[in-house]
Amino acid sequence: MATFTHKLFFGFLLVALGILTLGVRNSPKPEEPLNILILHTDQWRAQAFGYRGDPNVKTPHIDQLAAESANLFNAVSGMPVCTPHRASLLTGQHPLTHGLFMNDVQLDTTAITIAEVLADAGYQTGYIGKWHLDGRGRHSFTPPGGRRQGFQYWKALECSHNYNNSAYYTANSPEKKFWEGYDAIAQAEDAQQYIRDHAQDEQPFFLFVSWGTPHAPYRTAPQEYLNMYAPKEMQLHPNVPPEMDSMVRADLAGYYAHCTALDDQIANILQTLEDTGTSDNTIILFTSDHGDLLGSHRAYKKQQPYEESIRVPMLIRHPQILPGEYAALMNSYDIMPTLLGLSDAQIPSSVEGYDFSEYLIEQLPLPDTTTLISCVQPFGQWNRFDRGGKEYRGIVTLRYTYTRDLNGSWLFFDNQRDPYQMNNLINNPAYSELQQELDKLLTKKLKKQGDEFRPGMEYIREWGYPVDAKETVPYTP
Incomplete structure (x- = not known):
C-alpha cells in the first residue's frame, strides 16, 4: 500500500511538511465520465473505525474500503455541526459566505451546488436520506425545484433521528411516507435499487446517500447489533472524566451498534456496484458531517474544537488514485471542488474550497498544511x-x-x-x-x-x- 510520510518541523515561521512523492499511477484516464457515490453519515467521529485503531468497534467492510482508498486521515469538519457542513459540502463555500453557520436555516435557492453542476454536465442526480438544508421545519415537505438544490431523484426528509419510524418525501408528492423498519437499512436498499436502475444508462449518475446514524439516540439500532456491544467492555478515551464512566459506556455501546449496522449497509451497496459492473467506474466518497465527543472533555455531540468533534473520516476510492494515507487537511468546503476535479467537471467561480484532485492523482506535494x-x-x-x-x-x-x-x-x-x-x-x-x-x-x-x-x-x-x-x-x- 502506498503511503505518504511526513515530518513536521517548527521554527520561526511555524510548520513545514516533507513528503515522499510517489510515482504516478499508470491507470488510463477513463474515456467515459465516472459515476459519483457519496456515502455520508451523521456524527461518526474519525477515531471510531477498525482501520483507525479503535479497539471497540467492528467495521470490517469500511476497513476494507479504506484499504482500497485514499485515506485523508487529517480531514476536518470546519464548522462541526450538521447544516453548516452540508452547505459547505454542496457549495464549496465557507459558512459565512453561504450563510448557513447554524442549524435549521435554508440554503439560498440561487446557490450553485455540486448537484447542479453535475446535472448541467449530463449527470443524473439522486438524494436519499437526511437533508437538513431547507430550514422550513424538520418534517416539512421540500418541493421539487430550487429547494432541492439540483437533485432530481428524491427520497429525503429535512431531519429526523427517529430511526425506527423515519419519514421521507418522494417525487412531487407532499404525502409523508415512512421507511420500513430501521431507516439506515431501508435507505441503503433504495440506494442499491437506484444503482441497478441506472447502471446501464448512457448518462453517469451522482448519488448522495445521507444516513442519520450514528447520531443519538444511541441505543436504537436493531437488536442484533446492540447485542454485539456490552457497555462494561467498552474502552473509553482517557479524556472522559470518571464520573461519566457509566453513562458513556452505555452510550458508546449503542453508538457502535449504529456504526456496525451502517458498515453492513455500505457492504451491501458496494456489492451492488460489483454486481452491476459499475464498481470500477464509480468514484466513492465516504465521510461524515462531524464527530461526537461522547464524554470526552466532559461534553457530548459536536461543535467544540476537540479532535473527537472536528475530525471526520474521509475515504476516496477512484480508479486513478493509489490507495494509502494522504496528509491533506481536507475541509468541508474542499469536497465539492475535489469531486468536480476528479470527474473533470468545471469548477464554478463561486467555489472557495481547494481542489485536491491533482494532489491525489499526481501525488503532488501538499499545497497548504493548515486549515x-x-x-x-x-x-x-x-x-x-x-x-x-x-x-x-x-x-x-x-x-x-x-x-x-x-x-x-x-x-x-x-x-x-x-x-x-x-x-x-x-x-x-x-x-x-x-x-x-x-x-x-x-x-x-x-x-x-x-x-x-x-x-x-x-x-x-x-x-x-x-x-x-x-x-x-x-x-x-
Whole structure:
C-alpha cells in the first residue's frame, strides 16, 4: 500500500511538511465520465473505525474500503455541526459566505451546488436520506425545484433521528411516507435499487446517500447489533472524566451498534456496484458531517474544537488514485471542488474550497498544511455534564490545534504528543513563540476569508434569522 510520510518541523515561521512523492499511477484516464457515490453519515467521529485503531468497534467492510482508498486521515469538519457542513459540502463555500453557520436555516435557492453542476454536465442526480438544508421545519415537505438544490431523484426528509419510524418525501408528492423498519437499512436498499436502475444508462449518475446514524439516540439500532456491544467492555478515551464512566459506556455501546449496522449497509451497496459492473467506474466518497465527543472533555455531540468533534473520516476510492494515507487537511468546503476535479467537471467561480484532485492523482506535494475551524453560534447545555459551547476560531496544522474565543487565546494542543488533548499549552513559556506564530497565521487566514470574528448574534442579525431565547432557530422536533 502506498503511503505518504511526513515530518513536521517548527521554527520561526511555524510548520513545514516533507513528503515522499510517489510515482504516478499508470491507470488510463477513463474515456467515459465516472459515476459519483457519496456515502455520508451523521456524527461518526474519525477515531471510531477498525482501520483507525479503535479497539471497540467492528467495521470490517469500511476497513476494507479504506484499504482500497485514499485515506485523508487529517480531514476536518470546519464548522462541526450538521447544516453548516452540508452547505459547505454542496457549495464549496465557507459558512459565512453561504450563510448557513447554524442549524435549521435554508440554503439560498440561487446557490450553485455540486448537484447542479453535475446535472448541467449530463449527470443524473439522486438524494436519499437526511437533508437538513431547507430550514422550513424538520418534517416539512421540500418541493421539487430550487429547494432541492439540483437533485432530481428524491427520497429525503429535512431531519429526523427517529430511526425506527423515519419519514421521507418522494417525487412531487407532499404525502409523508415512512421507511420500513430501521431507516439506515431501508435507505441503503433504495440506494442499491437506484444503482441497478441506472447502471446501464448512457448518462453517469451522482448519488448522495445521507444516513442519520450514528447520531443519538444511541441505543436504537436493531437488536442484533446492540447485542454485539456490552457497555462494561467498552474502552473509553482517557479524556472522559470518571464520573461519566457509566453513562458513556452505555452510550458508546449503542453508538457502535449504529456504526456496525451502517458498515453492513455500505457492504451491501458496494456489492451492488460489483454486481452491476459499475464498481470500477464509480468514484466513492465516504465521510461524515462531524464527530461526537461522547464524554470526552466532559461534553457530548459536536461543535467544540476537540479532535473527537472536528475530525471526520474521509475515504476516496477512484480508479486513478493509489490507495494509502494522504496528509491533506481536507475541509468541508474542499469536497465539492475535489469531486468536480476528479470527474473533470468545471469548477464554478463561486467555489472557495481547494481542489485536491491533482494532489491525489499526481501525488503532488501538499499545497497548504493548515486549515480553519470555527463556531459562530454555539449550542447551550447539551446534558447535565456539559458546560456549554463557546464561539471560537481556530487553525489546525499537521500537528497542532490552536483556537481563540472572543476573549483571546483559548486552547492550544500538540496533537502528536498529546492525542487526547489533555494538556492545554496556552501561555506555556516553552511554546510562546509558536503560539504567537499560530495566532498571526490564524489572523491572516481569517482576514483572507473576510471573517472579523464578531459575536455570533451580530451575524444572526445580519442574515435576519429568527431565534428563540437560546439564540437558536426554533424548530419542530
